[in-house]
Amino acid sequence: MSESNNVLVRVHDVDKVFRRGSEEVHVLGGAHLEMPDGEFLALMGPSGSGKSTLLNLIGGLDRPSEGTVEVGGLRIDRLSDRKLAGWRARHIGLVFQFYNLLPVLTAERNVELPLLLTHLSRAERRKHVAAALGVVGLKDRSQHYPRQLSGGEQQRVGIARAIVTDPTILLCDEPTGDLDRTSSDEILNLLSALNEEQGKTIMMVTHDPHAAARASRTLYLDKGKLATEPEE
Amino acid sequence: MKYLHLLWRNLTRKKLRTVLTVLAILVAFLLFGYLSAVRQAFNMGIEVAGADRLIVRHKVSIIQFLPISYERRMEQIEGVADAVHQTWFGGVYQEPKNFFAQMPVEPVEFLEMYPEYVLEPPEYEAFLNTRTGAITGVTTAERFGWKVGDRIPIEATIWSKKDGTRTWEFDLVGIYEGAEKGTDTTGFFFRYDYFDEARAWGEGNVGWYTVRIDDPDRAAEIAEAIDREFANSPAETKAEPEGAFMQGFAKQIGDVAAIVTAIVTMAFFTMLLVTGNTMAQSVRERIGELGVLKALGFTHRGVLGLVLAESCLIAVLGGALGLALAAWLVSFGDPTPTASLPIFYFPARDVVIGVVLIFLLGLAAGFFPALRALRLQTADALRR
Secondary structure (H helix, E strand, O other): OOOOOOEEEEEEEEEOEEEEOOEEEEOOOOEEEEEEOOOEEEEEOOOOOOHHHHHHHHOOOOOOOEEEEEEOOEEHHHOOHHHHHHHHHHHEEEEOOOOOOOOOOOHHHHHHHHHHHOOOOHHHHHHHHHHHHHHOOOHHHOOOOHHHOOHHHHHHHHHHHHHOOOOOEEEEEOOOOOOOHHHHHHHHHHHHHHHHHHOOEEEEEOOOHHHHOOOOEEEEEEOOEEEOOOOO | OOOHHHHHHHHHHHHHHHHHHHHHHHHHHHHHHHHHHHHHHHOOOOOOOOOOEEEEEEOOOOOOOEEOOHHHHHHOOOOEEEEEEEOOOOOEOOOOOOOOOEEEEOHHHHHHHOOOEEOOHHHHHHHHHOOOEEEEEHHHHHHHOOOOOOEEEEEOOOOOEOOOOOEEEEEEEEEEEEOOOOOOOOOEEEEHHHHHHHEOOOOOEEOEEEEEEOOHHHHHHHHHHHHHHOOOOOOOEEEEEHHHHHHHHHHOOOOHHHHHHHHHHHHHHHHHHHHHHHHHHHHHHOHHHHHHHHHHOOOHHHHHHHHHHHHHHHHHHHHHHHHHHHHHHHOOOOOOOOOOOOOOOOOHHHHHHHHHHHHHHHHHHHHHHHHHHHHOOHHHHHHO
């Protein structure tokens, strides 16, 4: 995945239409976005503006009704469901607001989940999992179940799961939205470190200006338009 | 195998629900396994019946006698290799509940006709040389604790002796084993010459004949020839393949196979609903988690496979335990106090059918929940 002009994500004239009964709701209305490799981008905007929808389109979790989505030079909107799933497994790390850990699995097994889709042996998987848990500082909590962890710790496990496959881009949907200030800062420090020290490209949807301030660039999405400043 | 941990942890998420479902499946397969043995018992002899053997009985009923002279006449019919007779003795050993079949036979011809009754050579010789000699199967010998050399008194209910008494005494000279698993080892056979000379009435008459034919493909044709030979005589015959005869005998009690099939079908249908409901509930509760799996890169088919595998795992747990328990219970043998089911075992064919049913149940029960999981759109599932 390399781009000659260093643009990793290119969203062009994208729209997503949702149906509510007989009514059609256009969420993005022809949005454009370019995101260079290695950037930490924060995406802000009012509720319902389409931030998460844009994130889902870039992550291949959903398909645009119109327009194109290109990541690493690949038109992911053209991929079949099966190829898109495979692409997601290799290139996308997802961090959710409510962590989305499987409650029946330990932290270690949760982090291992994406690796089940690879051909790695159990021993190799465990090695990768230990490294990922080490990055988020939770090596000693690997055998704990989500219910035995605090919100901040669960989100760190979520980040470990997102980075364990060494993805091309990390997509974080309000990663601090469910956390107190201290935990929130820990998570933001971690994301900053991943971006600065490991060069991870990160796109983070947030409502929190304090979180957005940690990003290298902030865009505001409203009524389908992306802007560098919020609309008055 | 790498998904086994995930499947197992999902199953143990609601332990009580899983345990109850597994128990319900266990009961269904226990029923299936045990009733398979019962059905096999009622089909006694049908499957081990010789394809080259016909049974010839009186046309009216098996309790009507046939003349012993028929033996030679039958042996002259083209295609008939040999004919031997048997007669129902119907005696009681000690008390009526100690039921087992007893028949007078011609030792040499009879054991040639039924090679599945395996006797040690010295016991065979003793049978030929002892006028009051008798042989019995290992099941009956074990049941009453008999051993070779014992004198067995049997009280006749049909055949009184010429001296007016009803007690027949036999010297047990041999205990036979079955050559194959389904062989009936409960029979008690004694010499026809002793019986014929001592009985008070019916001399020169026998109960039925077993006829060995040269070519099993000509069974119907030869049976017709036999019946034709004795048509319009005082004792007309009905000849039929041994398997058909056994089946007709079993059906006098009722169509046990149909009854068993009906019970098992109902049990499985109920199981399908129970397991299907468990899986549907389980998937409904985990829509978000299934969405996460898809978001992480699991394909739609991969998630479908996981749900089906989970359903099959429940079915395997319950089904394997049920079949194992059934096999264990069946290993205790005939459950009737009167030993009415001498061939009582869990047939290998039904074990295979049981295993196939386990997977069919798992796939069928998981089908609709898996379909739902397959159709789940990732972004929609994550929003829930």
